[in-house]
Amino acid sequence: VDLHLDRAGSRVRATLEDQLREAVRSGRLRPGWRLPSSRSLAAELGVARNTVVEVYGQLTAEGWLVARQGSVTRVAGQVPAAPAGPALPGPGQPLRYDLRPGAPDAAAFPRSRWLAAARRALTAAPAEALADTSPLGRPELHQALTGYLARARGVRVSPDRIVICSGFTQGFGLLCQALAARGARTLAVERYGLPGLDETATAHGLRTVALPADGSGAVTARLGAADAAVLTPAHQFPLGTVLAPGRRTEAIAWASRRNAVLIEDDYDGEYRYDRQPVGAMQALAPDLVVYAGTASKSLIPGLRLGWLVLPAQLVAEVGAAKAQADRQSSTLDQLTLAEFIASGGYDRQVRRTRLAYRRRRDQLTEAVARRVPAVRVTGVAAGLHALLELPPGLDEDEVIARAARRDLALEGLRGYRVGRPAAGHPDAPALVIGYARPPEHAFGLALDRLIEVLTDALRG
């Protein structure tokens, strides 16, 4: 029996018990099936044999397993009834396994290194720094980002072009405000994209137009008469394509012709797996492109730190919008991030998580290809998410509901569409899988459930 168990952090015994109960309850382990010997399961999981003996003993006492003296352990013929109460988590209650996109593995946040950087930064900071209220952000962070972004993303940057903001979300709002104040009226957004862009732009008086996308990324020939555009060139969100070189130059030529501004949302640009990272588009035209980066994927979204590298003529206006919005981002967090980058902690974290996420991506693509080959995985060259294209006839919502019944949170592509589907082009059903989000110990279990859900859905 291939059990697919995880040893799961410090509560090994309790976790193993839970996983085995769940496997029997869900039918993954059938009545009468023989379990591995305690010796071989212990060796496979790298835990003490006694732990497995105790787990088997406990589950035998509860009636899930049966064991005869000196004989093998089997799944009981009749398993205990499910405890009374709702079988499904109630509305708003989080599901146990989560493969929705939009977040990294928060358990991989380097707490002790971050704390050490915070201590060093605060110890070294002059009082002047702690009283500083510059809306553009701290010079230490401008300096550290200048070196990092030039080196890691090929951005053409100097410290005086950077504004620190509360993640991309705030940065985008500040840009909309500044662009609208300069007379911009229309913003092109990708037809599939980060939810909320449309609303933010509209709130600042900009009308949005949706750009179609194909296998080469956003169709830049359709930028048309817009005054600005926001794109995800390194890894289209959520389709996962990379903006082709010809499209990049086409977008720049468009911006130059129309004196328009391009916003490059480089939310996961550090995560490229099979080749060298694709450099930032901003390097082609630093006076037309705003480069926007964030610590939400490389560290955690809760940090709320992002950065805009701006054309010179936009710095003062965006800085003024930041001052009006919330005066400045937290000085202590900025100083800590500056120290974290300068001391090499940031690069190390990106390298470490890149390896882990690449492994997960490989597991996902391999498991889908082997066990549910009717589902196509795309958009996997980079980033923290992949697109699973479902065969025609499968309904996204129905698959998501099936998954929820198995305690697995999923999201469909449809929720990322801006506006209505193009006439004659209904959405093809697809899931956007965020494989970085679960903690390391839960990823294998979440993936197993995903495959089970897809297998069941395909069976009908």
Ligand SMILES: Cc1ncc(COP(=O)(O)O)c(C=O)c1O
């Ligand atoms: C396309 C895209 N851009 C940007 C972000 C990051 O937003 P923020 O920096 O506000 O956390 C995300 C996070 O999910 C995203 O998916």
